[in-house]
Amino acid sequence: MALSAELEPAIARTGAARPELGLGFELSDEQRLLRETVRDFVERECPKPVARELAAAGRFPLELWRKMTAAGLHGIGIDPEHGGEGGGIVEQAIVAEELARSLAGLAFAWTAHSVVVAGLLATRPVLLEELARGTRIWSVALDTDLRASSAGQALRVAGSAGWSICGLVADRLLLSARRDQGPVLLLVDGDAAGLARRPAPKLGLAALAGCELVLDDVAVGESDVLGTGGRRHALRRSEIMTASVCVGILQGVLEDAVRYAGERRAFSKPIGQFQAIQHGIADVHMRLETARLHTRQAAWLEAEGRDCGLEASIASCLSSEFAAQSADFGIQLLGGYGYSLEYDMQRYWRDARMCRAGPPSADAARERVAASLAL
Numbered sequence: 001m002a003l004s005a006e007l008e009p010a011i012a013r014t015g016a017a018r019p020e021l022g023l024g025f026e027l028s029d030e031q032r033l034l035r036e037t038v039r040d041f042v043e044r045e046c047p048k049p050v051a052r053e054l055a056a057a058g059r060f061p062l063e064l065w066r067k068m069t070a071a072g073l074h075g076i077g078i079d080p081e082h083g084g085e086g087g088g089i090v091e092q093a094i095v096a097e098e099l100a101r102s103l104a105g106l107a108f109a110w111t112a113h114s115v116v117v118a119g120l121l122a123t124r125p126v127l128l129e130e131l132a133r134g135t136r137i138w139s140v141a142l143d144t145d146l147r148a149s150s151a152g153q154a155l156r157v158a159g160s161a162g163w164s165i166c167g168l169v170a171d172r173l174l175l176s177a178r179r180d181q182g183p184v185l186l187l188v189d190g191d192a193a194g195l196a197r198r199p200a201p202k203l204g205l206a207a208l209a210g211c212e213l214v215l216d217d218v219a220v221g222e223s224d225v226l227g228t229g230g231r232r233h234a235l236r237r238s239e240i241m242t243a244s245v246c247v248g249i250l251q252g253v254l255e256d257a258v259r260y261a262g263e264r265r266a267f268s269k270p271i272g273q274f275q276a277i278q279h280g281i282a283d284v285h286m287r288l289e290t291a292r293l294h295t296r297q298a299a300w301l302e303a304e305g306r307d308c309g310l311e312a313s314i315a316s317c318l319s320s321e322f323a324a325q326s327a328d329f330g331i332q333l334l335g336g337y338g339y340s341l342e343y344d345m346q347r348y349w350r351d352a353r354m355c356r357a358g359p360p361s362a363d364a365a366r367e368r369v370a371a372s373l374a375l
Helices: 007-012 029-045 048-057 062-070 089-100 104-120 125-133 231-263 275-303 309-339 345-357 362-372
Strands: 138-141 147-151 154-164 172-179 182-189 195-199 211-221
Touching (some): 048 345, 062 104, 089 104, 089 275, 104 125, 104 231, 138 154, 154 172, 172 211, 231 309, 231 345, 275 309
Parallel strands (some): 147 172
Antiparallel strands (some): 147 154, 195 211
């Protein structure tokens, strides 16, 4: 639309105010400081060589988790009134991205604990304070085969949860189950009678400490039964966190690809000077920026209290597929080294591949996008 005759000269004058576009996802000074602080923490406590060792060991990095507690990371996104550090979903996305640059499994464990669980426990201040302090490790499983039935003043729960984040090491479990009235969220103690944990080795995300949970007539008191109103909200935030983790993986792929292309030489020059290599790395960079933009848009909408279901699905689908594609290119770029456990490209690919499978899966995200088009 053309500017009016009165506005044109005013806009043209040097120093005149320009109209607000209403767009922009630049980080604030405080958010940039948070990003730098978390990046410094990761470089100091969990640089990529350490992350590689932790992934190879296949165990939950409890000592590192305690250092995250001391650094206040578990309180990001929790109101200071409840012992947290403040901030919201945008700040949580920043933390997830920076953690995933080095160790995606740890990033997923953090998002489950500090984002998904905290969101579901929004009406339980005492538990929020416990989360912020990091005194207990929480596990979450929202896609389960658990059934709950009434038994006096308690529920009896039986069935299994095939994928529980931090399930092997959790002190408390937040589980979704079904009863006759519909779905319900339950709080279960890690030492509850009838609870068994079965290790389930995975291709990637070794630091995630995931396992299968089997519940055999486990009693859950009424005070540990939550409503289901926050479940959809938690799933949406989970998609944003999955996208953020994948953005972090993409950042790690790009950093390693650029470094290797500058160091590896062929025909008397770095391979980064060959056009084919340049174009491949440029593709990684473009995927990274696209994924980051979609993820920030979804996080911003969520922070504004606006519906972001579609945007969260787009962000998680694109980011997970871009991360897997880019890590696959990175393996090809490194040649035999890309297949070696001594380098991180194979680890990036293994971690990113899980993100495509979900939950929610990239295909499920596409279903939501198609539904938004009335297809």
